Amino acid sequence: xxxxxVFDIRKFSLHDGPxxxxxVFLKGCGLRCVWCHNPESQSPRPELILYPxxxxxxxxxxxxxxxxxxxRAEDGRLITSAERCTRCGECxxxxxxxxxxxxxxxxxxxxxxxxxxxxxxxxxxSGGGVTFSGGEPLAxxxxxxxxxxACRARGLHTTLDTCGYAAEATLNxxxxxxxxxxxxxxxxxDDRHRAATGVSNAPIQRNLRLLAAHGHRxxxxxxxxxxxxxxxxxxRQIGAFASKIxxxxxxxxxxxxxxxxxxxxxxxxxxxxxxxPPTETRLAEIKHTLESYSLQVRVGG
Ligand code: SF4
Ligand code: SF4
Numbered sequence: 361x362x363x364x365x366v367f368d369i370r371k372f373s374l375h376d377g378p379x380x381x382x383x384v385f386l387k388g389c390g391l392r393c394v395w396c397h398n399p400e401s402q403s404p405r406p407e408l409i410l411y412p413x414x415x416x417x418x419x420x421x422x423x424x425x426x427x428x429x430x431x432r433a434e435d436g437r438l439i440t441s442a443e444r445c446t447r448c449g450e451c452x453x454x455x456x457x458x459x460x461x462x463x464x465x466x467x468x469x470x471x472x473x474x475x476x477x478x479x480x481x482x483x484x485x486s487g488g489g490v491t492f493s494g495g496e497p498l499a500x501x502x503x504x505x506x507x508x509x510a511c512r513a514r515g516l517h518t519t520l521d522t523c524g525y526a527a528e529a530t531l532n533x534x535x536x537x538x539x540x541x542x543x544x545x546x547x548x549x550d551d552r553h554r555a556a557t558g559v560s561n562a563p564i565q566r567n568l569r570l571l572a573a574h575g576h577r578x579x580x581x582x583x584x585x586x587x588x589x590x591x592x593x594x595x596r597q598i599g600a601f602a603s604k605i606x607x608x609x610x611x612x613x614x615x616x617x618x619x620x621x622x623x624x625x626x627x628x629x630x631x632x633x634x635x636x637p638p639t640e641t642r643l644a645e646i647k648h649t650l651e652s653y654s655l656q657v658r659v660g661g
Contacts (some may be wrong), residue, residue, distance in 0.1 A: 364503030367401055367464040367495070369475050372482070375660070377519035377540055379488025382476050384507070386492060387464045388499040390525045392558040393546070394631040395585045397619040401495035406464035408445055409625045412437065414459040421451035421460060442627050463626075469506045477514065489517025489539070498526035501533065508537035521581075524564040531567050541578040542611075543568055546589055548597035556588050565601070572605040579609045584638045584646060586615065595646050599653035610655045612646055614638050 365387040373383045388404030400407055415438060422430045422438075429444035430451065452460050476490050483489050490511050497504045497520060504520075511518045520534070521542040545568070546561070547553040553561040571578050580602050584590050602610060615637050623630035638646075643659055650657045 361468045361470065362503055362506045363466050363468045364500045365404060365406065365464045366467045366472060369472070371479060373491065376491035376493060376521060377489065377542065378517070379486035380479070380482045381488045381491050381519070382479055382483075383491040383493050383521075384472055384476065386494045386497045386500050386504065389494055389496040389523065390499060390559060391496070391523055393583075394556055395583065395588060395615055395635065397616065397622075398495065399619060399622050399626055399628065400463035403464075404499065406447060406462040407626060408440065408447060409461045409463050410440065410627060411459045411461070411625065414457045416457045416459075418457070420454040420456075424450045424454045426450060440627055469503065469510055472507060473510045473514075476511070476516070480514070480516070483516060487517070489519065491519040491521055491542075493521035496523050496525060498522055498530055498534070501526075501530045505534050505537070508534055512537050524567045525559060526563070526567065528563075528567065528570065531570065535571065535574070535576060539577065541571055541576055542581050543571065543578050544581050544583065545598050545602070546583060546585075548594055548601065552588075552594075556585075568601075568607075569605050572607055578607055579611055580607055581611045581613055582650075583613045584615060584643065586635060586638050586642075590638055590642060590646065592649065595649050599650045599655060602655060603653040608654075608656055609658075610650050611658045611660070612643065612650070613660065614643055 366384060367387045368385040370383045373381045376383045385401060387401055389402050392402065396402065400409065426448065427444045427446055429441045431439050433439050449462065452462065492504060492507065508518055517539050518537060519540040519542060520538045523544045547556055550561055582589065582598055615635065617637065620630055647657045647659060
């Protein structure tokens with residue numbers, strides 16, 4: 361049975377495609393965007409998440425950890441060493457306060473589809489369906505392909521929320537089973553893209569061209585990150601590119617700070633702890649700029 365790593369299944373989602381949807385979040389991503397709002401999605405493996413506010417101080421986890429990765433600091437807090445932790449899960453088994461958890465669990469295609477199928481009546485009524493997001497769903501191509509095929513066999517509308525960073529052959533395998541692509545375009549200059557995400561944007565732009573050339577339904581999504589993606593030159597390049605390859609719809613997604621807490625829970629430094637969201641004025645200007653390329657633009661998607 362094909363299986364993969366899923367880190368969340370969100371029901372009744374209204375922002376990941378048309379109608380009421382179930383969004384399945386697959387773990388693993390080839391990019392390391394400094395503004396990532398799902399840092400728990402990046403690693404392909406399950407990761408330890410900490411909820412110190414639930415901790416009752418019983419120290420069962422200290423005794424259970426075979427690596428000695430958990431220690432009590434002088435100020436009384438429990439510290440878990442990211443270097444020593446092997447993600448064995450022993451500490452989770454003994455923590456009855458549920459102060460420790462894993463982001464990501466192994467699921468089979470059948471298990472995911474059983475979850476998805478529960479809300480089939482809502483999809484039908486609302487014109488909704490199933491969205492695969494991440495992380496980057498294309499990073500688990502066999503699992504994703506079987507999930508998409510299972511949705512197609514059940515007549516469920518499919519949306520793929522992707523950063524577009526994948527081999528062309530991978531995209532070609534899955535695209536016949538995708539009804540709508542939500543495709544991220546972040547930074548058009550390659551050097552700036554590498555600095556902000558760790559990878560070149562060449563395969564991303566190639567894949568977007570490919571989808572457009574084959575007539576797929578695509579909504580471009582632009583995260584508006586002050587100092588990284590929001591400058592006029594970048595917005596104009598995105599508008600010109602999308603328009604030139606025949607796309608018509610763009611969603612602009614303003615940066616938010618909801619992920620700050622996630623970095624703490626993952627025991628990881630936040631690369632941009634002080635970044636503030638874009639102003640309403642700047643968002644309106646960006647919308648106006650993109651509309652000047654004959655694109656339909658929504659704020660927030
Ligand atoms: S087992 Fe859970 S509740 Fe007990 S000390 Fe460890 S984290 Fe806290
Ligand atoms: S998951 Fe990490 S912290 Fe928990 S017991 Fe295993 S090695 Fe120790």
